[in-house]
Amino acid sequence: MTTAPSTAPGKWTITDIPDQNGRTAVVTGANSGLGIATVEALAAAGAHVVLAVRDPERGEAAAAGVPGSVEVRRLDLADLASVREFAAAWRGDLDLLVNNAGVMNTPESSTKDGFELQFGTNHLGHFALTNLLLPHITDRVVTVSSEAHKKPGTPHINFDNLNLTGEYTPRKAYSQSKLANLLFTLELQRRLAAAHSPVRALAAHPGWATTNLQRHDGSALNRIVMRAVAQDNKAGALPTLYAAVQDLPGASYVGPDGFGEVRGAPTLVGRSPAASDPATARRLWTVSEELTGVTFPQPTGA
Numbered sequence: 001m002t003t004a005p006s007t008a009p010g011k012w013t014i015t016d017i018p019d020q021n022g023r024t025a026v027v028t029g030a031n032s033g034l035g036i037a038t039v040e041a042l043a044a045a046g047a048h049v050v051l052a053v054r055d056p057e058r059g060e061a062a063a064a065g066v067p068g069s070v071e072v073r074r075l076d077l078a079d080l081a082s083v084r085e086f087a088a089a090w091r092g093d094l095d096l097l098v099n100n101a102g103v104m105n106t107p108e109s110s111t112k113d114g115f116e117l118q119f120g121t122n123h124l125g126h127f128a129l130t131n132l133l134l135p136h137i138t139d140r141v142v143t144v145s146s147e148a149h150k151k152p153g154t155p156h157i158n159f160d161n162l163n164l165t166g167e168y169t170p171r172k173a174y175s176q177s178k179l180a181n182l183l184f185t186l187e188l189q190r191r192l193a194a195a196h197s198p199v200r201a202l203a204a205h206p207g208w209a210t211t212n213l214q215r216h217d218g219s220a221l222n223r224i225v226m227r228a229v230a231q232d233n234k235a236g237a238l239p240t241l242y243a244a245v246q247d248l249p250g251a252s253y254v255g256p257d258g259f260g261e262v263r264g265a266p267t268l269v270g271r272s273p274a275a276s277d278p279a280t281a282r283r284l285w286t287v288s289e290e291l292t293g294v295t296f297p298q299p300t301g302a
């Protein structure tokens with residue numbers, strides 16, 4: 001069930017999530033950080049939530065603390081065989097897919113299929129997962145991006161060298177992957193609309209939230225600043241939840257309403273020009289299809 005954006009005075013909170021009974025959701029990267037907070041909120045509202053995690057043992061440990069209807073399934077987004085296995089096992093309708101998992105600022109390395117790790121995990125893994133699950137999806141796909149998509153120096157997808165070979169920096173690769181998340185949402189929404197599908201594609205970013213994401217960030221100063229200004233994972237998950245349950249237009253981007261979109265209550269926010277360019281979004285889609293071997297299916301709702 002969805003609701004129109006709240007008109008009541010005050011900020012949107014977890015208590016504004018409408019009854020989710022009868023709905024099924026998949027949350028990737030669900031064992032920690034924003035993922036587990038998203039799971040908790042959806043399950044508390046009555047949804048059946050599948051925690052899609054790369055380590056089922058840690059997934060079970062996280063799920064054990066969640067009251068409500070939850071289950072754990074293995075999904076390694078850095079391995080397309082695992083993505084295919086997860087999608088092939090799916091039966092029945094899936095109301096909501098939350099593409100939340102991510103890695104940030106990792107040392108240069110590759111996925112099982114040879115893609116740069118951050119682009120491969122954050123974008124290509126979710127690209128393949130979404131398209132493979134799309135015939136089951138009935139309501140929406142929410143993909144978690146970041147304001148890092150606007151970082152100076154990386155306002156583009158490096159189509160000539162997606163793996164950034166010879167020019168790799170952890171931040172450049174993260175920014176590229178998060179820009180790809182937004183371009184993916186834009187083109188997915190265009191394709192869904194063209195197919196007259198009722199399914200919507202939306203994006204969200206949490207601002208700054210204290211999670212495990214910063215584990216590869218060696219800068220002590222960054223960590224101190226982070227601790228001082230960041231919100232907790234529950235507050236950081238609110239933009240994702242807002243995108244997941246509010247009646248918003250396709251391709252909407254939700255983030256916190258505070259100064260610099262660092263923290264605050266969820267609201268519609270703007271993308272960078274690079275993240276709004278339909279031609280780049282189409283080009284990225286074509287390249288992603290070629291790299292993953294997964295294509296856009298005709299949605300069942302069409």
Ligand SMILES: NC(=O)c1ccc[n+]([C@@H]2O[C@H](COP(=O)([O-])OP(=O)(O)OC[C@H]3O[C@@H](n4cnc5c(N)ncnc54)[C@H](OP(=O)(O)O)[C@@H]3O)[C@@H](O)[C@H]2O)c1
Pocket residue numbers: 028029030031032033034035052053054055075076077078079099100101102103104121144145146147205206207208209210211212213214236
């Ligand atoms: N925290 C922030 O301030 C912030 C800001 C902007 C955007 N974001 C975005 O928010 C999302 C969630 O991050 P978070 O902050 O909650 O960080 P987190 O606590 O590190 O959670 C990331 C999740 O992704 C999972 N993951 C990583 N690689 C995976 C793979 N190959 N297959 C499946 N799952 C994988 C992790 O699993 P493991 O536990 O097994 O590693 C973990 O569950 C990310 O997309 C991130 O880019 C976060």
